[in-house]
Amino acid sequence: MSFDTLGLAEPLLRAIREQGYTTPTPIQAQAIPVVLQGGDLMAGAQTGTGKTAGFVLPLLQRLMKSPVARDPRSRIPIRALILTPTRELAAQVEESVRDYGRYSGLTSMVMFGGVGMQPQIDKLRRGIDILVATPGRLLDHHGQRTLDLSHVEVFVLDEADRMLDMGFIHDIKKVLAIVPQKKQSLLFSATFSDEIKALADRLLNKPALIEVARRNQTADTIAQKVHPVGREMKKELLAHLISSNDWHQVLVFTRMKHGANRLVEYLLKQGITAMAIHGNKSQSARTKALADFKSGSLQVLVATDIAARGIDIDQLPHVVNYELPNVPEDYVHRIGRTGRAGAQGEAVSLVCVDENGFLRDIEKLIKREIPKEIVPGFEPPAHEKPEPIVLGRMVIGEGAGRGGRRHHQPQQNAPRGGGGGDRGRGGDRPRHEPRSAAPAARPATTHGGHVPAHAHGRPAGGGNARPEPRRDGPKPQPRLTQPKPR
Known part of the structure; x- marks a missing residue:
């Protein structure tokens, strides 16, 4: 199979050839025809499967073929919105939109926190067809009435499982309340958990289902x-x-x-x-x-x-x-x-x-044993015993005691991770390390009353371990319950 057989327009095929691609990946071969037909899609695919081109290419074609209804100020309205969990992924996706859409006549921009809002506002005023954004900064702009999403025809939720891991469910619901109900919606996720299925029920209308490269498989290469x-x-x-x-x-x-x-x-x-x-x-x-x-x-x-x-x-x-x-x-x-x-x-x-x-x-x-190889000169000491690993409020690892994990009491009035750059000032920050960290707390101690020197996550010179700072949204409430063992 080649891209020529998928029904894509010549300007897109030309851009694909210039990128050096000739044969679509499985997710592209299955997703592109579905999206071109205008139906909703729920796709199971992780990074590295070619999923970005799987939705960018047909999205570009649909916008190329549909007439542009300019807003009252004669500006091009935002007709496609792609929501991603992180800044880096947003930048990658928007780069793909520009690469594949270089001959389409369509315009795009990327929007995330950590940078000034004014350049983004200036570009929005000039008008764009496709917006790639992270949730927090998107809602910041909406709150300041600097963007209009009432003309969105195609909505893409990329890496939905990671969105939920990072605590974006409330922000996603806010975005869904802003965009039109009548639109084409595409959801991409590496896994189909119950939470993802519940989100899909809310977002999608009789979607086609595609699933490739399950997350618990490793490539033979x-x-x-x-x-x-x-x-x-x-x-x-x-x-x-x-x-x-x-x-x-x-x-x-x-x-x-x-x-x-x-x-x-x-x-x-x-x-x-x-x-x-x-x-x-x-x-x-x-x-x-x-x-x-x-x-x-x-x-x-x-x-x-x-x-x-x-x-x-x-x-x-x-x-x-x-x-x-x-x-x-x-x-x-x-x-x-x-x-x-x-x-x-x-x-x-x-x-x-x-x-x-x-x-x-x-x-x-x-479902396989990974080969072990000791490098001469770096042999593990024979007497070395497991010690706990401090990760935010959790103490994990072989040395964490019976059951492998335990929590200790949070420090009273301890500051939560991720100071500065909060919502309203343009900060896109993760709420916590996904499924592996929690807000800052007093480090666990050994029997001698000190934090083990190897305790992962401890800042140099002592002090509290802090999780990865939040990407978006309000500060999370401290999680006092133990996560389910995986």
Whole structure:
């Protein structure tokens, strides 16, 4: 099958050819005809399956063929709205709209927090066809009456599962109340949980259902490996692997932003170019880090799970789990950024004794054992015992006691994570690390009354662990209930 057989117009086919694509992916082959027919769609697909082109291409064609009804000021109204959970993903999607729509005559813009509102207002006043936005900044503009969504013909909710993970359900409902009831609606999600199905019932009208590349599957093109290592030797092992193997374009995952910063500082001292990307970084710093990483001028990009959304590189060769996620599905999503488009990729995990339970959960999910290889000189100490990992209010890992996880009491009057840049001042911030962190609380202590030195998420020099700052919306109420074991 080729793109020529899908019913796309010549201006779009020309742009596709210039991008170097000839054959649609499974999600594109199934979704494009459905969207072109004008029906609603519920699609199960994760990043790396080509889902963005699956909705951008037919969306462009539908707008190209429908007449433009200008507003009373003769401006082009917003006719398509694409909602994404993060700034980086919004920027990626809008870039795809521009790439595929370069010969369509349509205009687009991206809108997110962390940058000034006035340039966005100026562009809105000139009129655009397609708006790609994050929920918080979109609602900021609506509250200030700087945009009009009454002419939206196509509404796309991208990565709906991550939207719910980040606590955007109330913002999504507000957006649904703003856009017209009569429209074409498309929902894309990596998983179909009960919450996603409930959202789909509210949003979609007799949708077609497409599901490809389930989230608990790992591609055969990804070589997975675990290096058991002592907890205090991880950074030395990572530097050794990068230098001895002459790795370039290495995406490294940490649990918390503080750990990302400390790791970058160490790598730079070893002569390895590295930058961190997380919610505390300015938008310009995040954009520069991504651009340098994609161009190959930056050797290592260290990221948290939320900040890594939107990192979409076709031939990323190496992904390293410096710290295993405590949500096994996040492992699959992390390593899915390599081994794409038939290319070979490598996913390496540095695992200390505290994380063995996470590793067992991951292997159970993907239904395979990941090969273990001890690197000479970095053997885990034989006497090393599991110790707890502090993650916000949670204490997790092998050392967290019976059951693997427990909570301790929150500190009274403790400040919540994510100060500054709140709604109304243009801040798009995640409410919390998805399913893995909570607002700040007093760190857990060992029997000796101190926080373990390796406690992940603890800022340098002591103090409270803070989760990834919020992307949008009001501050969440503290969660005092224990999350369901996964």
